[in-house]
Amino acid sequence: MKRKIVNAGLGAAIGSLFALTLVQPAMADEDLTKRQQDPNQWALQTGNYEGQHNSTLSQINKGNVKNVKAAWSFSTGVLHGHEGAPLVVGDMMYIHSAFPNNTFAVNLNDPGKIVWSHKPKQEASVKSVMCCDIVDRGVAYGAGQIVKKQADGHLLALDAKTGKVNWKVEVCDPKVGSTLTQAPFVVKDTVLMGCSGAELGVRGAVNAFDLKTGALKWRSFATGPDEEVNLAKDFNKDNPHYGQFGLGTKTWEGDAWKIGGGTNWGWYAYDPKLNLFYYGSGNPAPWNETMRPGDNKWTMTIWARDVDTGKAKWGYQKTPHDEWDFAGVNQMVLTDQPVNGKMTPLLSHIDRNGILYTLNRDTGGLIVAEKVDPAVNVFKKVDLKSGVPVRDPEFSTKMDHKGTNICPSAMGFHNQGLDAYDPESRTLYAGLNHICMDWEPFMLPYRAGQFFVGATLAMYPGPNGPTKTEMGQIRAFDLTNGKAKWTKWEKFAAWGGTLYTKGGLVWYNTLDGHIKALDNANGKELWKFKMPSGGIGAPMTYSFKGKQYVGSMYGVGGWPGVGLVFDLTDPSAGLGAVGAFKELQEHTNMGGGLMVFSL
Template structure:
């Protein structure tokens, strides 16, 4: 497999849309920066910095820290652009700019005014997955559905648009994604029966360019005239209505609040739509397209070139919003562009990212049992009926749980060794559905869940997946889920944080733990690394919360509360407490 990285991103762009792309591509290549949550458009999250390596990482020590003063879960990570670090917080979604020459001083801060009603309809804590940068602007999404562009130098608001309606349960936790002259942003709220969509706004002035829904008529979903032409067996036209009963598609979910990737050569963005609503499958017969789908869309028009539905008629809340990673591989003697996606349903999917054709579908863990395998010709998962869900039946021992064996974390890939490093959950569940009416702005779930450790007896792992052999090279067990994902570096290291508050570095070749540091609170965000004045730094947000931390954050005790997470993470409060901030590490002088 070959690194897409720099070579993939060399291409000619029209001057009218070049500014943000060319700027971001240039800045992303400079290892002094970390300009996107995903690091660059490939989402490989691999840094060429090697000052910190396997021989000296044991000497890593705190360089400086910063407290956000916010207690809820801190997902995402900081950005570093031209010597300035930008830090975000959970609700109320404050933003801070810190000059790396003077990290002891706040350069500027921004505190958005929000509708407090958003707190009552947020699904799984009051998280925010981070900021975006482009064309001198810093872009913030807020829980109540605002998209705000600020001058990156001063923090002055340039434009502010509304992207969601809190009154019907729509919220926004996603990090914006800048492509060309546009800002791409999704929506959240499927657990309240909203209808999911992705929207593009002009980076310059915030004007809406297009919006593509996950359900409904083709004109709303924005299907290209050649949609799924190479794979007609995936389904083509009219299915956003035909695969739903009556008007159920209008409250059918399919939100996307995860991560995007972008291929400038093919001019396609990649992302996943989430679970259908409600969770009770009996209430929505049919395949429920186009929820649970991997999409390839044109960023200028929003038109979908293809859509591959991984879990038709999802029965387990396997919301497929997880991260997308771009690589190139020689297949049958031909260089093939690929997109790889570790899904919540426990399958690692690899598609030809130009055509959407399924190339591989491997289990993240042998204990995945809702499906026996995925048929590579049809793309359909062969289900095991023992672990299906239905009314008047309590399904037991389903693996993975609704949290998936992979959730919202951003992971990493080392192009030299062709190893993909995943922070995963190892959680199974019992599932019992019930009937309920839809009421706008109220939770619309319809299932009671009990979650518990998987067969190995613990809740999380870091796994190294060899893309050459489609097999795991090594595994590192963790007491709790590795929720925030990983980062790989040329120093042959993999960094990640744990829910119980450890920041760790592993040898990327063997998985051996080489260093760890206890943070003030648990980690649900992802690490970054950057260089300043010739010195490499590693940084991570801390602040326990998110779905695995809702029991701790909201002081819940019923094991089925928090959509089933409270029981699984009942021990977490014994190891860490709330409180958000940033910790930055470096080697001491002379090391």
């Protein structure tokens, strides 16, 4: 069965969509809920609905991690960046690749044999409108199906046992620069999905599809009229100073919101008690801030939406009128902690703008906003009462001016990587970038399907590393106050994120090809292994027949690796990445696959 859905970047029949939102709330998917709570499996890219990316497995620990060896490996046969991680559901593992988005199923009893594979045929022209490499952030599981996407804008559900296509829908249109790179997210009987393409002027939206049929349930945009942004009647009632109604058009000049970006291609989290899911909308378009006066709501916003209707309960815009490409799509981590003596539902988020935020995830109230690195200079601070960042005008990016020594760079001090949380010590282990930039804007017209950026960038290491050449770090943060506990520096950006296991270990990949394990108490390196290619995804873990395994995708690429994978030499190419990561090719080469480790 194939269903055609109206393109998310071109608009929608809003009246009929809102008729579809009047559905009865469904019971949570008990199968997926049980599997994500079983440490032997790895059924979500984020590890669990809370987005904590951790595991209670402890067979591998600080005392024996030195004995970990490679257990088996798998090549996807595809080069370029491999973000995300494989899933383990029962005794099956599901592995994905970069474009053309192949999927493989292997039985853990015999991982050397492919049970089934799904290899879609896509137009090669799709690759030309994919920003920052042809990555795929992984597949999802739900109701006995593997849910995947193709870069060409299609979302599919495959029978988990056979690989047979159960349904296929069109979500977005590459002809206008809208593609799919995000991992789908399954909640209850719903698949949540967003398109990429803000760098091409795509108007962002989050889309909800029926898990069993692929039918569109609702669609909520990031910009535009309130009925299309899908605001609840009491939107932001607890924090009216964040802004409430009419701002999706009023904070834009004319109809600029129609090509205003705000796409979401990052990670979701879900609170079953509140029935709210959380995500971030991305950067406005174009990057040149002079071309779009105003706060540009609701780009750069943390959203809390009802899963069944898509209606927004609250929204907090972190960077009004973004002028640095601080796309706010990063991971949301849900925890419950005491605030002023009362147990409170919290959401924590490290943004590209270099700020670690903690908010009340029920009301949206801002509690903590701390710099993740003292090098952050675009903001002096965030005013906790208003929620508005206090800018330093020295590091603005206005026309006819070349901004220098701007920190963070457009890559942010945090990007797409999934980070890990230890609930016992209330510590978040974050993979960070440490990159600053020079920025020179220019004017350009909008043309559908072409890049709509308007800035030339140069990137380089931040100022306060041990040798001032480091571009990455693993940093432990106390989530009760947002303060750093310890830091482990890396030569290149820590792009893929981290995994925490209860054996007291923090696992992560490096762009130059290592997977490492650190002591969670102090960041001391306890183990490392050189993979065939650089790693830009986060490790995962599972247990099979009583033995713990740690798995990691390899395959250098992503935004930091565009120079290497596309053989580019102009330092300004890759939106500034080529110059920053020119040494990467001296440490690794292209690849694509999976490494699995055990004692």
